[in-house]
Each structure stands twice: as C-alpha cells, then as structure tokens.
Amino acid sequence: MATMNISDNLLRCPITMELFHDPVLASDGHTYERQEIEQWIRSRGTSPLTRQPLSIDQLYPNRKVKELVDVFETLLREKNYQFILDVDVKKKPGRPLFQANGKKIFAAEWLHDNNNRPEIILLKIDGTRARKQASFYVNLSRHPHIIRTFGFVYDRNNPDQNNSALLLQEYARGGSLCDLLEDRRTAPGEKILIQIFLQIIEAMICLVSNHVVHGDLACRNVLVFRFDENQPENNIVKIIDFGLSRHSQLYAMTSSTARTTLNLVPIRYAAPEVLLSNDTSDFYTEKSDVYSMGVLMWEAYSRGALPWANIANDDDVIRRVTNGFPQQILQHSQQQRARASDYGERGLVIGGVPNPASHFPEVAALQKTYDSHYVHGSPASRKRYGEAYATIAFAHPNILPLPQCPTDEDGPYLIPDLRLWGS
Numbered sequence: 001m002a003t004m005n006i007s008d009n010l011l012r013c014p015i016t017m018e019l020f021h022d023p024v025l026a027s028d029g030h031t032y033e034r035q036e037i038e039q040w041i042r043s044r045g046t047s048p049l050t051r052q053p054l055s056i057d058q059l060y061p062n063r064k065v066k067e068l069v070d071v072f073e074t075l076l077r078e079k080n081y082q083f084i085l086d087v088d089v090k091k092k093p094g095r096p097l098f099q100a101n102g103k104k105i106f107a108a109e110w111l112h113d114n115n116n117r118p119e120i121i122l123l124k125i126d127g128t129r130a131r132k133q134a135s136f137y138v139n140l141s142r143h144p145h146i147i148r149t150f151g152f153v154y155d156r157n158n159p160d161q162n163n164s165a166l167l168l169q170e171y172a173r174g175g176s177l178c179d180l181l182e183d184r185r186t187a188p189g190e191k192i193l194i195q196i197f198l199q200i201i202e203a204m205i206c207l208v209s210n211h212v213v214h215g216d217l218a219c220r221n222v223l224v225f226r227f228d229e230n231q232p233e234n235n236i237v238k239i240i241d242f243g244l245s246r247h248s249q250l251y252a253m254t255s256s257t258a259r260t261t262l263n264l265v266p267i268r269y270a271a272p273e274v275l276l277s278n279d280t281s282d283f284y285t286e287k288s289d290v291y292s293m294g295v296l297m298w299e300a301y302s303r304g305a306l307p308w309a310n311i312a313n314d315d316d317v318i319r320r321v322t323n324g325f326p327q328q329i330l331q332h333s334q335q336q337r338a339r340a341s342d343y344g345e346r347g348l349v350i351g352g353v354p355n356p357a358s359h360f361p362e363v364a365a366l367q368k369t370y371d372s373h374y375v376h377g378s379p380a381s382r383k384r385y386g387e388a389y390a391t392i393a394f395a396h397p398n399i400l401p402l403p404q405c406p407t408d409e410d411g412p413y414l415i416p417d418l419r420l421w422g423s
Contacts, residue, residue, distance in 0.1 A: 009118050011069050015040060015048055017225045017236050018144055019118065020069045023062040028052050031062045068116050081134035081151030083168060087111065089153060091122060101264055102126040103244070108168070119171035122153060125244065126164045131252050137167070140210055145203035147172075147223060147240045169240075174224030177237060181219060181304030191232040193300050196222075197367055200296070203239045204289060204360045212250065213284045214242040216266045217292035219299050267314045268307040269295045272322045286359060293363060 013033040028047040092107040148170040228234035243250035271291035277283035
C-alpha cells in the first residue's frame with residue numbers, strides 16, 4: 001500500500017492537506033488532525049507516512065503546532081482578512097504563474113514568519129470589485145475541497161485600486177487537474193476519477209448552500225493538492241475561480257471594464273440555457289453548473305481534451321449544443337471514442353444528455369451508485385449496470401423511457417433512480 005508524502009507545511013495535516021484544528025502527535029513522530037488519524041488507524045492500523053503500527057491510545061496533543069495555528073488564525077481575524085502588499089505579503093520575483101483574460105496569479109510569500117505559514121499566491125482579477133465583505137470569501141472557502149482564501153490585499157502602488165480585486169489564497173503544488181491529465185499518456189484509473197468527481201461535487205454542494213453559482217466549472221479550475229495512483233482515497237482536489245462569471249454573486253464588473261474573465265462565457269462548457277439566455281442572470285443556476293460538471297467528467301476521462309475539439313468556430317459549437325447534439329462532443333480519435341463510450345458519455349448524461357440531474361446531491365448519488373455497482377461491483381453487476389446505462393446514454397428523451405435496471409446477486413437497485421431522472 002502506498003504511503004502519503006509529508007505535508008509541505010507545518011500547519012497542515014498530511015491526510016487532509018487542511019490547516020490543523022486539533023493536532024495530535026503520533027508514535028511515528030508525525031502530527032495529524034485528531035479525527036482524521038483516529039479514523040485512519042481504525043481502518044488501517046498503520047501510519048499513513050511510515051507504515052509502522054499506530055495506536056489511538058498513543059496520540060498526544062501537539063500544543064506547539066496548535067499554538068502556531070491559533071496565532072495564524074488570530075492574525076487573520078485581527079487583520080479583518082485584509083492585508084497590505086509589501087507590508088504583510090509580497091510577490092515573489094519572476095513572471096506570473098498564470099495570465100489570461102484579465103486574470104493573473106503570482107507566487108507570493110508572507111513577510112513575517114514565512115516558514116510557519118501556508119504557501120500562498122496572489123490572484124488579481126482586473127475589471128472587478130468585490131460585492132461582499134472579505135470575511136464572506138474567507139468563510140466560504142473553509143471547505144476541504146474549495147481553495148482557501150485568506151483575505152484581500154491592498155496594493156498601495158496601484159493607482160486604479162477600485163478597478164481590480166487582489167485575493168490572497170493558498171498554493172497548490174500539483175497544479176491544475178487539466179495540466180495533470182494532459183501530461184499523462186493514459187487517463188487516471190476509474191476509481192481515482194470517481195474520488196475526484198465526488199470531491200468536486202461536495203464543493204459544489206457547499207457553494208449551492210451559500211447561493212453561489214460557479215459559472216466556469218472545468219478541469220482547469222480544479223487544483224490538485226495530492227495525486228496518488230495506488231490509493232484513490234488519498235487524492236485531494238479543490239475547486240477555484242467560482243463566481244468569476246457573468247451575473248456573479250461575488251464580484252461586479254467595473255464601468256471601465258473592456259475585457260475581463262467576468263464577461264466571458266466558457267462556451268464549450270456552458271449549458272444550452274446559458275448560451276441561449278441573451279445575457280440573462282436567471283439561467284446561471286445550479287442546474288447550469290450540473291451541466292458543466294458533466295462536461296468536466298467527459299474532459300477528465302478524455303485526458304483533458306478540449307470539448308468539441310473538431311469544431312474550430314465557437315458559434316458552430318453554440319448551434320450544436322442549443323440544437324441538442326452534445327453527444328457529438330465525442331468526435332475525437334477512435335481510441336478516445338472507445339473510452340468515452342464506456343465512461344465519458346456517462347458524464348454527459350449526468351450533465352444534460354438526455355435529461356439532467358438538477359441538483360448536485362443527485363449527481364453525487366449517481367456517482368456513488370456507479371462506484372458501488374460498476375467499479376467495485378461483481379462482473380454480473382457491472383454487465384447489467386453497463387447495459388442499463390447504455391440505454392440511458394443513447395435514448396432520445398422523447399422516445400424511450402428510462403429502464404429499470406435488473407436485480408443482481410447484490411440485491412435490488414435502480415440505476416439511476418427514476419425519480420431523479422424522469423423519462
């Protein structure tokens with residue numbers, strides 16, 4: 001069994017990659033979040049870092065790490081989550097890590113006690129201003145699969161301060177999910193992708209509960225904090241750039257904006273109702289994000305391939321999507337088509353072909369059912385699930401009703417639930 005890598009930061013739990021809340025020292029010499037390591041020991045009995053046997057009875061509070069975390073969290077609150085560039089934090093030398101469509105990402109560092117604080121980046125969004133107080137953005141990001149935002153940064157040397165937003169966020173060494181997929185010769189295993197999808201869905205459920213529409217859900221907007229080929233449950237991803245879209249609940253375009261990420265529509269990932277909306281906010285909803293989730297799933301199974309790569313003109317893509325031909329997204333190489341017919345098409349079905357799940361909890365339920373009965377199921381279960389799924393994937397919504405999946409030796413089940421999908 002593969003082991004985890006030691007956390008790159010003293011204040012992060014190596015299991016969750018999150019800041020500590022209740023750190024404990026184990027007999028392997030490493031510090032963990034109490035709840036996480038207790039659960040790990042109960043299920044595995046060994047250290048996630050060294051493989052040596054561990055006991056819950058030999059976990060002791062790490063007061064030094066707890067003190068460092070408390071000092072850091074107190075600093076954030078005392079600053080009211082607002083920092084000053086070149087006073088509290090600074091950009092590292094060199095070019096931006098990323099730059100496109102009015103968005104720049106800079107490597108950054110703390111100016112005081114940098115070694116005992118999380119690695120950070122500065123996200124600059126031109127042509128925008130924040131709609132809410134800094135604390136809202138900070139609290140929204142306190143989710144294990146949403147990029148952590150520590151606050152806003154004020155740049156005293158920027159004469160146009162009111163025409164941009166500068167956010168202080170945690171840094172992900174693994175880069176984006178899109179980069180990881182494109183660098184591989186084969187797509188990650190099915191079990192790994194399902195874990196990644198479920199984490200993204202959990203993050204989206206959190207956004208929905210806070211009345212936030214992502215608006216640009218794609219593999220490029222998912223960061224990889226840990227990738228483990230051998231243990232799917234060890235993989236950790238977080239979503240970024242939520243709310244950076246038209247009709248954002250978090251940001252507003254400034255009057256001087258010519259071109260910014262907020263006035264761009266991600267055409268190859270957008271739901272038909274968004275493409276037909278004529279710039280109406282009513283169509284940017286959880287349901288449109290669910291559609292984009294389906295395209296993201298296809299993209300992941302296709303190793304980061306561009307949706308509709310065989311069509312150069314975005315207007316032609318809009319016509320095809322709005323005319324009901326999203327399955328033609330799969331027109332790539334023969335090898336990609338073969339894999340997509342097994343897996344990637346399922347993402348498109350969940351996202352909107354032929355009949356979408358409307359809410360992310362429904363998508364999560366479908367993913368878990370698929371994981372249970374297809375990925376981890378018996379050969380008979382996989383065969384029957386595959387047959388039922390193929391009928392769903394290629395049925396016309398107005399012609400063929402959704403069939404009930406037959407029962408196998410594992411017990412009765414319905415895949416997917418007719419109550420969620422309709423006919």
